[in-house]
Amino acid sequence: MAEELQPVADEALAVPAVVSVLSTILQRQAERNDGASSGRKAPSAFQGVRKPSISVRRYLERIFRYACCSPSCYVVAYIYLDRFAGSHPAVALDSFNVHRFLITSVLTAVKFMDDIYYNNAYYAKVGGISLMEMNYLEVDFLFGIGFELNVTPVTFSYYCSILQREMCRESLPSPAPALAPASRSLICCLAEEESSSCQLAV
Template sequence: MAEQPGADEPLAVPAVVSVLSTILQRQAERNDAASDGRRAPSAFHGVRKPSISVRRYLERIFRYACCSPSCYVVAYIYLDRFAGSHPAVALDSFNVHRLLITSVLTAVKFMDDIYYNNAYYAKVGGLSLMEMNYLEVDFLFGIGFELNVTPVTFSYYCSVLQKELYTESLPPPAAASRSLCCLTEEEPSSCRQKQLAV
């Protein structure tokens, strides 16, 4: 089989992925420090902290899931909705990875026409299929199946992410005139080639 051009090239990580990982890492560290080892029981709570950082984990999701950039914004909105419905379950180092893969999975199913199945996302996230399915259902009930995101809400969260980008002095998006959450961003060609429902 002939190798596709660019298949081994690393994909440029969009600014939305970098910013979101920074926000979630900071929130998890803040809640770790405040928890004193006490955590509310949750399906998302792990026995130990994963060895992979939030940034590397989200970059892994980006590299293999090939979902649209808007999915990361919507995943952030869903995480906020989940936190609002479950104030006792603070985002920390023991649950951030599971909440992240589940919110991205939920967002991609709602936002994108073509996406990978739960078994694929389970492998990307380092979970069993049974656990991925269970977390998805728990997450959906956790946000009350409120999946629709209005343009106003989407724009608001984009502005929050944009502000964080410039506050944290992260590398700016490739084109300064383009919005961080631009819905017309081109997918990497390697994603277009391998993106199909499995």
């Protein structure tokens, strides 16, 4: 019997910074590639026939509310997406495939990072796809990144710094305030107990 979706908390729960920042980066990338010539796009198992009605931000927030995975999984999912893109430059992330890439990369990351996680049937329900498609996308994604799942602390910290810079860019008002924020530090993505490895002065 399939597990029922159980949100981690109600709508009032604050969404981790990593979810917001990652959704912004991926939404911007998808929109940029939407404007590119569609005739050059390589076929992909992740490509949908129409754009989903749910935004990237709302979709990633949905994953956060129901998947109950650790914040670090989102960083690792971002690393996996980058590895896939590096191995398949002809497959552009766009509005027709970004949602499938997201649910698959998070599923892959949570299986590697967390000790306890939901099964593929549950993630398929969270992602709004069938179990058969979820299984197929997972296998395709694993082959797409060459089963390169290990993430070193150096790599993890590097991607944290990318996410943090993006978060700082979004949080700075325009025009910039006269006071220099050199003494302020911003945690980019991790839970408080994990944050020591991912802190930069801004």
